Amino acid sequence: MFKKSLLKHVAKKESVTLSFLEKQLDKGRVVIPLNNKHKITGITAIGEGLKVKINTNVGLSTNELNVKTELAKVDCALKHGTDTVMDLSVGQNLKILRKEILKTCPVPLGTVPIYEIALEAERKRGEFEKVRFDDIWDVLKKQAQEGVDFFTIHAGILKKNITMIKRKKRVGGIVSRGGALLASWMSVNKKENPFYENFDKILQLLKEYNVTLSLGDALRPGAIADSTDALQISELKTLGELVKKCRKKGVQVMVEGPGHIRLDEIKKNMHLEKKLCAKVPFYVLGPLPTDIASGYDHITAAIGGSIAALNGADFLCVVTPAEHLRHPTVEDIRNGVIASRIAARCVNVLRFKDEWDRDYQLSLERSHRNWDKILPLTIDKEKAQEYRKNLKSSEDICSMCGSFCSLKIIEKCDLLK
Amino acid sequence: MFKKSLLKHVAKKESVTLSFLEKQLDKGRVVIPLNNKHKITGITAIGEGLKVKINTNVGLSTNELNVKTELAKVDCALKHGTDTVMDLSVGQNLKILRKEILKTCPVPLGTVPIYEIALEAERKRGEFEKVRFDDIWDVLKKQAQEGVDFFTIHAGILKKNITMIKRKKRVGGIVSRGGALLASWMSVNKKENPFYENFDKILQLLKEYNVTLSLGDALRPGAIADSTDALQISELKTLGELVKKCRKKGVQVMVEGPGHIRLDEIKKNMHLEKKLCAKVPFYVLGPLPTDIASGYDHITAAIGGSIAALNGADFLCVVTPAEHLRHPTVEDIRNGVIASRIAARCVNVLRFKDEWDRDYQLSLERSHRNWDKILPLTIDKEKAQEYRKNLKSSEDICSMCGSFCSLKIIEKCDLLK
Numbered sequence: 109m110f111k112k113s114l115l116k117h118v119a120k121k122e123s124v125t126l127s128f129l130e131k132q133l134d135k136g137r138v139v140i141p142l143n144n145k146h147k148i149t150g151i152t153a154i155g156e157g158l159k160v161k162i163n164t165n166v167g168l169s170t171n172e173l174n175v176k177t178e179l180a181k182v183d184c185a186l187k188h189g190t191d192t193v194m195d196l197s198v199g200q201n202l203k204i205l206r207k208e209i210l211k212t213c214p215v216p217l218g219t220v221p222i223y224e225i226a227l228e229a230e231r232k233r234g235e236f237e238k239v240r241f242d243d244i245w246d247v248l249k250k251q252a253q254e255g256v257d258f259f260t261i262h263a264g265i266l267k268k269n270i271t272m273i274k275r276k277k278r279v280g281g282i283v284s285r286g287g288a289l290l291a292s293w294m295s296v297n298k299k300e301n302p303f304y305e306n307f308d309k310i311l312q313l314l315k316e317y318n319v320t321l322s323l324g325d326a327l328r329p330g331a332i333a334d335s336t337d338a339l340q341i342s343e344l345k346t347l348g349e350l351v352k353k354c355r356k357k358g359v360q361v362m363v364e365g366p367g368h369i370r371l372d373e374i375k376k377n378m379h380l381e382k383k384l385c386a387k388v389p390f391y392v393l394g395p396l397p398t399d400i401a402s403g404y405d406h407i408t409a410a411i412g413g414s415i416a417a418l419n420g421a422d423f424l425c426v427v428t429p430a431e432h433l434r435h436p437t438v439e440d441i442r443n444g445v446i447a448s449r450i451a452a453r454c455v456n457v458l459r460f461k462d463e464w465d466r467d468y469q470l471s472l473e474r475s476h477r478n479w480d481k482i483l484p485l486t487i488d489k490e491k492a493q494e495y496r497k498n499l500k501s502s503e504d505i506c507s508m509c510g511s512f513c514s515l516k517i518i519e520k521c522d523l524l525k
Numbered sequence: 526m527f528k529k530s531l532l533k534h535v536a537k538k539e540s541v542t543l544s545f546l547e548k549q550l551d552k553g554r555v556v557i558p559l560n561n562k563h564k565i566t567g568i569t570a571i572g573e574g575l576k577v578k579i580n581t582n583v584g585l586s587t588n589e590l591n592v593k594t595e596l597a598k599v600d601c602a603l604k605h606g607t608d609t610v611m612d613l614s615v616g617q618n619l620k621i622l623r624k625e626i627l628k629t630c631p632v633p634l635g636t637v638p639i640y641e642i643a644l645e646a647e648r649k650r651g652e653f654e655k656v657r658f659d660d661i662w663d664v665l666k667k668q669a670q671e672g673v674d675f676f677t678i679h680a681g682i683l684k685k686n687i688t689m690i691k692r693k694k695r696v697g698g699i700v701s702r703g704g705a706l707l708a709s710w711m712s713v714n715k716k717e718n719p720f721y722e723n724f725d726k727i728l729q730l731l732k733e734y735n736v737t738l739s740l741g742d743a744l745r746p747g748a749i750a751d752s753t754d755a756l757q758i759s760e761l762k763t764l765g766e767l768v769k770k771c772r773k774k775g776v777q778v779m780v781e782g783p784g785h786i787r788l789d790e791i792k793k794n795m796h797l798e799k800k801l802c803a804k805v806p807f808y809v810l811g812p813l814p815t816d817i818a819s820g821y822d823h824i825t826a827a828i829g830g831s832i833a834a835l836n837g838a839d840f841l842c843v844v845t846p847a848e849h850l851r852h853p854t855v856e857d858i859r860n861g862v863i864a865s866r867i868a869a870r871c872v873n874v875l876r877f878k879d880e881w882d883r884d885y886q887l888s889l890e891r892s893h894r895n896w897d898k899i900l901p902l903t904i905d906k907e908k909a910q911e912y913r914k915n916l917k918s919s920e921d922i923c924s925m926c927g928s929f930c931s932l933k934i935i936e937k938c939d940l941l942k
Contacts, residue, residue, distance in 0.1 A: 170927030198929045226929060237938075273940055279888045281935050288931035292938040331888030332874065333881075368888075371835055371871045397831070397871040399884040399891075402899075403908035407827050407864050411871055414814070414828045418788055432891070432923050433912040447824050454788045454814040454828055457749065464750075467816040471696045471748030471785075474816075474849070482819075491820035495850040506849050510587030512615045512643060514705035518698050521654075521709040523690055 109133075109318065109358070110140060118151055122158045123460050132157055136351075137387050139360040141192065141216040141320040146255035150214035152191045154362065155389040159460060160417045160452040161191035163218065163391070164426045164445055166209075168199030172435045175205045181441045182213055188445040188488065190426065194218040194260070198227060198285075206254065216257035218322060221247050222286045236289050237296040241306055252313055258320040260364065261310070262286040263303040264346040265326035267294050272339055280330025280368065287326025307350065311357045320360040322391055323347045328367030331399050335370045336377060348384035355386065362389040362423065365416075371397035374412060378419040391423040392416045405431040406447035413451035424448050446488050453487070475515060477504055526550075526735065526775070527557060535568055539575045540877050549574055553768075554804050556777040558609065558633040558737040563672035567631035569608045571779065572806040576877060577834045577869040578608035580635065580808070581843045581862055583626075585616030589852045592622045598858045599630055605862040605905065607843065611635040611677070615644060615702075623671065633674035635739060638664050639703045653706055654713040658723055669730055675737040677781065678727070679703040680720040681763040682743035684711050689756055690744075697747025697785065704743025724767065728774045737777040739808060740764045745784030748816050752787040753794060765801035772803060779806040779840065782833075786812035791829060795836040808840040809833045822848040823864035830868035841865050863905050870904070892932060894921055 110133075112126075118140060119129045132138035138155030142148070154161050164185035166178045182193055192215050195206050202224060209217055225247045229239040251259070265287050273282070273291065282288045290301055303310065314321055327343040329335050347363050354361035363385045369377055374395060381390045395412035396405060409427035417424060428444030430436040436444070456463040470485040479496070486492040499505070505513065527550075529543075535557065536546045549555035555572030559565070571578050581602035583595045599610055609632050612623050619641055626634055642664045646656040668676070682704050690699070690708065699705045707718055720727065731738055744760040746752050764780050771778035780802045786794055791812060798807045812829035813822060826844035834841060845861030847853035853861070873880040887902040896913070903909040916922070922930065 169922070170929065171922060172927070198927055223929065270940070279885060279892065281892045282931050282940070285926050285929050285931045285934075288934040289929070291940055292934050295938050295940055330892070331884070333885050333888060370875060371831060372875055398867060398874055399888045400870070400902060400904050401863075401867050402903045403905055403912055404863055404867060407824050407867050408871070410824050411828050411831045411868060414788060415832065430912060433909060434916055434923065446818075446821055450815060450818050450821060450824050451828060453817070454825070457815055458787060458789055467748070468696060468750050471750060471816045475696065475698045475747070485817060486819045487817050488820055492850060495820055495847060499851055505586070505588060506851065509702050510589070510615055512587065512640065512702050512706070514699050514702045517702075517705040517709050521712050523687070523699070523708055523712055 114151065118153045122153060123462055124157060128157065129153065135387070136355050136361065137389070139320050139362055139389055141218065141257040141360070142318060143252065143255045143257045144318045145253065146210065146257055148214050148216065152216050154423045156387060156422060158422070159456045159463070160422060160424065162424045162426055162445065162448040162452055163192040163194055164190040164441060165194045165196050166441070167196035168202055168205060169435055170199050173199045173201055175201050175208065177438070178205055179208060180438050181436070182209055184438050184441050185426070185445050186213070186215065188442055189449050190215065190445055192216045192218060194220070196220055196223060198223045202227065206256070210255050218258040218260065219251055219256050220260040220286055220324070221251055222262065222289055224251070226289055237293050239293065241302050244302055248310065248313060252317040252319050256319060258322050259314070260286065260322045260324040261303050262290055262324035262326040263301060263307055263350055264323060264343045265290050265301055266304060266346060267300050269327060269339060269342055270294050272342065276338060278337070278339065279333040282327065283330030283367070284324065284326045284328060286324055290326060307353060311354060311359050314359045315357055318360070320362065321354055323350055323361065323363045325364045325366065328365070328393065330368055332368045332370050332397065335366070335368060336373050340366065344381065344384055348386070351385045351388050362391050365390055365392045365421070366395050367393055368399060369395040369397060369412060371415070374415045375419040378416055378421055382420050389422040390420060391425065392421045393425045394427055396427070402432040403429055405429060406444045410447040410451040413448060414454045417452055417455040424452055449487060477506070477515060531568065535570045539570060540879060541574060545574065546570065552804070553772050553778065554806070556737050556779055556806055558635065558674040558777070559735060560669065560672045560674045561735045562670065563627065563674055565631050565633065569633050571840045573804060573839060575839070576873045576880070577839060577841065579841045579843055579862065579865040579869055580609045580611055581607040581858060582611045582613050583858070584613035585618055585622060586852055587616050590616045590618055592618050592625065594855070595622055596625060597855050598853070599626055601855050601858050602843070602862050603630070603632065605859055606866050607632065607862055609633045609635060611637070613637055613640060615640045619644065623673070627672050635675040635677065636668055636673050637677040637703055637741070638668055639679065639706055641668070643706055654710050656710065658719050661719055665727060665730060669734040669736050673736060675739050676731070677703065677739045677741040678720050679707055679741040679743040680718060680724055680767055681740060681760040682707050682718055683721060683763060684717050686744060686756060686759055687711050689759065693755060695754070695756065696750040699744065700747030700784070701741065701743045701745060703741055707743060724770060728771060728776050731776045732774055735777070737779065738771055739779045739781055740767055742781045742783065745782065745810065747785055749785045749787050749814065752783070752785060753790050757783065761798065761801055765803070768802045768805055779808050782807055782809045782838070783812045784810055785816060786814060786829060788814035788832070791832045792836045795833055795838055799837050806839040807837060808842065809838045810842045811844055813844070819849040820846055822846060823861045827864040827868040830865060831871045834869055834872040841869055866904060894923070894932060
């Protein structure tokens with residue numbers, strides 16, 4: 109599927125051997141989202157045995173239509189080290205934004221095609237519930253042809269789940285946009301999920317363009333009270349079956365996961381996904397172990413994300429402090445990306461020598477208070493510099509110790525020599 | 526030791542039975558830092574089976590002498606829910622600040638007396654290394670008489686460790702101020718740690734005023750490369766022996782822990798401390814699972830703190846984004862306190878119905894988009910309001926969905942009724 113030279117490049121970037129990478133790709137435990145038609149320099153592999161990656165969402169909403177702002181968010185996310193970008197636009201100019209990202213962004217681009225499908229359906233048929241598979245197909249095909257590298261498709265929410273939703277009381281309801289649209293469509297049309305019904309046909313298309321499928325979790329809990337509930341597990345089982353179909357057809361596939369998970373259930377959730385879904389890459393949205401931290405959900409997600417990554421999650425979706433409150437700004441994106449990178453890094457340092465060496469080097473420089481060498485090694489040099497900018501350069505301090513600095517005391521009495 | 530009415534009040538606040546609280550106090554698994562001389566309304570119990578608590582450090586440094594700013598930090602920390610405050614001042618006005626905090630702050634106050642001891646020693650004898658036990662005793666006694674509720678004392682760093690430090694190469698050296706001062710003192714004077722040598726006498730004083738002892742970790746790793754190393758464990762074993770002495774004398778005691786810990790060693794560290802230290806409360810400083818996130822170390826500490834708390838830590842020390850970079854501002858304190866509260870909360874929601882109910886209630890209101898009810902339930906209402914203040918009140922949105930809001934779609938098709 110991929111040229112040897114490309115795989116060699118990826119293996120080197122990941123500090124793994126070529127044969128390990130090939131084996132993992134072969135088993136479906138690693139994916140390289142890369143559309144045949146898309147030329148990018150920032151090729152990214154995701155999955156077991158590789159560095160934990162992060163994705164940043166941008167997107168126009170029906171209220172926020174400024175393409176330039178969204179492109180500034182892409183730039184900001186790239187600057188701070190995102191591995192992929194997803195365009196979740198549901199606003200009018202979404203085609204313009206997508207084309208621009210595909211042209212200029214060096215890392216893989218993902219989309220959730222149902223958003224464009226919904227927008228088109230409203231325009232063409234008045235409401236999403238009147239959408240037909242032909243409309244769906246048109247959008248999928250066009251986006252694949254344009255070069256989108258991975259699609260989130262909610263093929264795992266089924267008619268039977270709609271009955272379950274009505275029966276089981278959930279605190280958070282359905283918090284996936286794609287999931288809600290499909291639940292509504294199935295409920296109104298009394299038909300099965302069109303993505304599930306036409307799954308083989310869709311796989312054919314994905315295979316043709318080498319679009320990686322990210323199986324969306326339409327029924328992810330939106331509150332820790334719904335964590336690991338029957339709806340979530342029912343969908344996960346369906347996703348496991350769909351993974352098998354993808355593997356059979358040779359379509360690269362990952363699985364998306366919650367969402368809101370109780371802290372003591374994160375590990376179990378990771379193991380369950382890997383078990384039910386043939387160990388394909390797991391892409392988590394958070395998870396958030398408390399619901400009340402709006403304004404600080406990048407922190408909540410960093411807590412959940414690091415535990416998830418330690419226990420098998422391969423790919424973390426950035427959550428910004430604006431989550432649950434408003435459309436994020438560029439600064440929100442920066443804070444979200446850094447928080448996710450910290451979460452991923454806490455695991456990556458344990459597994460990869462180059463990552464470990466950076467922590468080691470920074471700490472060594474810190475023990476000598478070599479500020480000129482410390483700051484460039486921090487995760488966000490500009491932020492660290494900003495924190496120190498009001499200090500006089502003569503003030504060799506880093507905390508509240510002042511002249512009672514442990515490092516200076518130790519230095520003075522030659523203890524470490 | 527405590528009046529029944531006080532214990533009843535604490536048990537109610539903690540949602541535990543009076544007999545459970547009494548048993549835990551009896552076994553030393555819970556402490557109530559409360560000096561006989563100190564009258565406060567915000568009595569706090571810390572330990573196994575109770576809510577995970579957080580402490581906020583404030584303090585004058587030798588470079589920052591503004592008492593008012595430090596008091597503003599105390600107010601900020603209280604407003605955002607700190608359970609205790611520690612005054613880590615090493616600056617000239619430290620007595621004024623401490624008296625003010627003792628007079629006005631409703632929660633327990635902790636200090637690290639060696640800081641005042643060091644400041645006095647410099648004034649009186651020219652340098653800390655010339656300090657005598659009499660000087661130490663004077664400060665301890667005065668602070669106990671003033672009403673300080675808990676002391677951090679680094680009695681676990683011993684002469685034998687100084688030899689080890691010279692032999693074992695450490696990346697981060699000694700990052701505890703008290704530890705560095707004592708290491709220097711022992712190295713220069715060729716004598717044993719005076720706090721260790723006079724431990725029984727000190728216990729007598731603590732007992733008299735009911736000052737809780739927080740056994741400091743002078744040899745905590747200051748870099749993940751030093752995580753769980755021989756020095757750390759050697760000191761922890763000594764702390765375990767000192768805990769026994771405290772228990773025998775009836776002095777309330779907790780143990781302090783790292784610092785910088787690899788993500789995959791946090792759980793082990795918590796279990797080790799509980800095992801070696803008779804399950805007395807464990808007070809962790811972070812821990813930070815990566816060294817490079819200066820400017821965002823409140824996030825790194827939230828990751829480490831939540832995993833620590835899930836595995837037995839009882840008390841989390843707030844780390845601000847300014848850690849490793851500068852003396853924190855009031856806004857840094859706010860960010861640090863909230864991050865620590867999120868970390869503690871992720872565990873407390875699992876264990877206490879009142880905490881769980883708040884998440885539940887917020888999520889329920891969120892599913893109906895009742896903004897007036899959601900915002901007051903968030904962890905920092907002002908921050909959440911600030912995030913929403915530029916939205917027109919007609920904009921019933923919380924993210925990038927706009928009109929394609931999952932909740933609205935579900936509502937429209939009556940799926941949850």
